[in-house]
Amino acid sequence: MNKLTQGVVLLLFGGAILRASVTDLYLRYVKEGLRPFLIATGVLLVAAALMTIWYSFRETPSDSGEHGHEHEHHGPGVGWLLILPVLGLLLVAPPALGSYAANQAGSVVAEPVGGSDYPPLPAGDPVELSLVDYASRALFDAGKSLDGRELSLTGFITTAPDGAPMLARMVLSCCAADGRPIKIGLDGRTPIDVPADTWVQLTGVYTARTIKDPVNNVDVAYFEVRTWQEIPEPKQPYA
Amino acid sequence: MPSPRLDAEEPSPQLDTEPTAAPAGRPERRIGSLEVLAGLLVLLVVLRGPLSDLVSGPALQTWTTVFVSVLVQAAPFLAFGVALSAVIAVFVPRSFWAKALPSHPALAVPTASLAGVVLPGCECGSVPIAGSLIRRGVTPAAALAFLLAAPAINPIVITATVIAFPGRPEMAVARGLASLVVAVLIGWLWLRLGKTEWIKLPHRPELDTLPKWQAFWAACRHDVLHAGGYLVVGAAAAATINVVVPEAWLTSLAANAVLSILVLAILAVLLSICSEADAFVAASLSQFSLTSRLVFLVVGPMVDLKLISMQTGVFGRTFASRFAPATFVVAVLVGTAFGVVLL
Numbered sequence: 034m035n036k037l038t039q040g041v042v043l044l045l046f047g048g049a050i051l052r053a054s055v056t057d058l059y060l061r062y063v064k065e066g067l068r069p070f071l072i073a074t075g076v077l078l079v080a081a082a083l084m085t086i087w088y089s090f091r092e093t094p095s096d097s098g099e100h101g102h103e104h105e106h107h108g109p110g111v112g113w114l115l116i117l118p119v120l121g122l123l124l125v126a127p128p129a130l131g132s133y134a135a136n137q138a139g140s141v142v143a144e145p146v147g148g149s150d151y152p153p154l155p156a157g158d159p160v161e162l163s164l165v166d167y168a169s170r171a172l173f174d175a176g177k178s179l180d181g182r183e184l185s186l187t188g189f190i191t192t193a194p195d196g197a198p199m200l201a202r203m204v205l206s207c208c209a210a211d212g213r214p215i216k217i218g219l220d221g222r223t224p225i226d227v228p229a230d231t232w233v234q235l236t237g238v239y240t241a242r243t244i245k246d247p248v249n250n251v252d253v254a255y256f257e258v259r260t261w262q263e264i265p266e267p268k269q270p271y272a
Numbered sequence: 273m274p275s276p277r278l279d280a281e282e283p284s285p286q287l288d289t290e291p292t293a294a295p296a297g298r299p300e301r302r303i304g305s306l307e308v309l310a311g312l313l314v315l316l317v318v319l320r321g322p323l324s325d326l327v328s329g330p331a332l333q334t335w336t337t338v339f340v341s342v343l344v345q346a347a348p349f350l351a352f353g354v355a356l357s358a359v360i361a362v363f364v365p366r367s368f369w370a371k372a373l374p375s376h377p378a379l380a381v382p383t384a385s386l387a388g389v390v391l392p393g394c395e396c397g398s399v400p401i402a403g404s405l406i407r408r409g410v411t412p413a414a415a416l417a418f419l420l421a422a423p424a425i426n427p428i429v430i431t432a433t434v435i436a437f438p439g440r441p442e443m444a445v446a447r448g449l450a451s452l453v454v455a456v457l458i459g460w461l462w463l464r465l466g467k468t469e470w471i472k473l474p475h476r477p478e479l480d481t482l483p484k485w486q487a488f489w490a491a492c493r494h495d496v497l498h499a500g501g502y503l504v505v506g507a508a509a510a511a512t513i514n515v516v517v518p519e520a521w522l523t524s525l526a527a528n529a530v531l532s533i534l535v536l537a538i539l540a541v542l543l544s545i546c547s548e549a550d551a552f553v554a555a556s557l558s559q560f561s562l563t564s565r566l567v568f569l570v571v572g573p574m575v576d577l578k579l580i581s582m583q584t585g586v587f588g589r590t591f592a593s594r595f596a597p598a599t600f601v602v603a604v605l606v607g608t609a610f611g612v613v614l615l
Binding site for chain 1: 304305306308309312313316317320323324327330331333334336337338339340341342343344345347348350351355432436474486489490492493494496497498500501502504505507508510511514515518519523543544545546548549550551552553555556557558559585
């Protein structure tokens, strides 16, 4: 790999990172907070690429005859592999994690953060709740703060081992490699004939029923569905 | 003390294990690498449709998502590490390190480990930095202790651990202390048993003869391509493990105290999760004992597939094949000891 090629590979890698971070593509893979750092990374890589290309053109032929030859042999051949993430980001752009990943891993433990004091739900009818918030209130507060309220949950459909549909959402702490599902069992008018990975918005009420996630033996809360509708995948697919 | 010459020929990269089209892009003698690259890109754009179909199965799609996301997540840390190591290589004079670190290597090791507190990053960034420190004449034992300590004991990682284990601050304390002890022990172990010739730093363009800024960009270019290439190998391995190993299979092993420690130690190596995120994963492995989860947190930032791959690239295969197993054993033992005493 000569210097010019190295520059072009760097330009592609930096360009791919930059493109993913200025569009919403990066949200499929990492948390929103990483965006400024991704943009800075893209800029640094593109700058390194442009400087490399600039210096490689400025080198006199006698210079590059000696050094270029050496680089053809000793340049980092492993650098070719950087084409793979470029390919992944620019051409394939794989979707956010869905039901396949949700079924492979056990549900997260929606433990209360900092004590077990749950504030009352905000106003709204139905009131929108995250899946983690719902599971946490249902499992660790016996649903006390949920009673008598009409609730709205958003997630994708996944299939429980017994074939029943469940609502799930992936929770990221850093990137998709550490994504864990939060799963909610569905009672009542559950969505029927909806393929896995379809995004839905459910309204309904709290129910006391729970089961154990067979993967890791964690309690999974249930939700009594009243109505449901299909929705497009949200901009921010992870919880 | 004269600094040892460590620059050597680049170890031959292991590309055979790569599942995808990498070998197609090997440089030809007659056709220049730029022509190969251009041809490869045209081919990829033309084959875009079939290529997308190829990865449309759910398992392969999940693999691709995890692979891409590990790289996207690691890219800023890699860039930060590479930029900092280029600054060390070009702008920080060699004499600075002689003044900053205690001259006796046995004292330089703990000092360098503690210096890891100030580097807010994950493990991908610290590999090129440690390589750069060794090039600049820092004793390898101290640079390696820094390499191990920095990703595990910096404020971001410790804060993440406190948040992931609510009501159990002793987890974060145990993690910080155990990681520090492992880093210092490995540094001292290197002083006793390590041989400088095991470390083969890859050939890097001669920076001393270039103007400063040209040298800076040359160092950046070389390190991104080199460490980044090995990061790709590690990310592919981690994505494979992520898709292939079903979690239910692990649960059956959680009941046995000794077995659970070994299982989580090995899982930490295989999963290669960023040190800033691993505490959350450990928290969700709730069927395992706290001690085994502490071992998971101590081993993960020090030995994992992407680190082994990057260490092989930056320090050579002879080094990585000795350093990674030794670190793994020490980390498991120290982690277990701290877990038994503190948790």
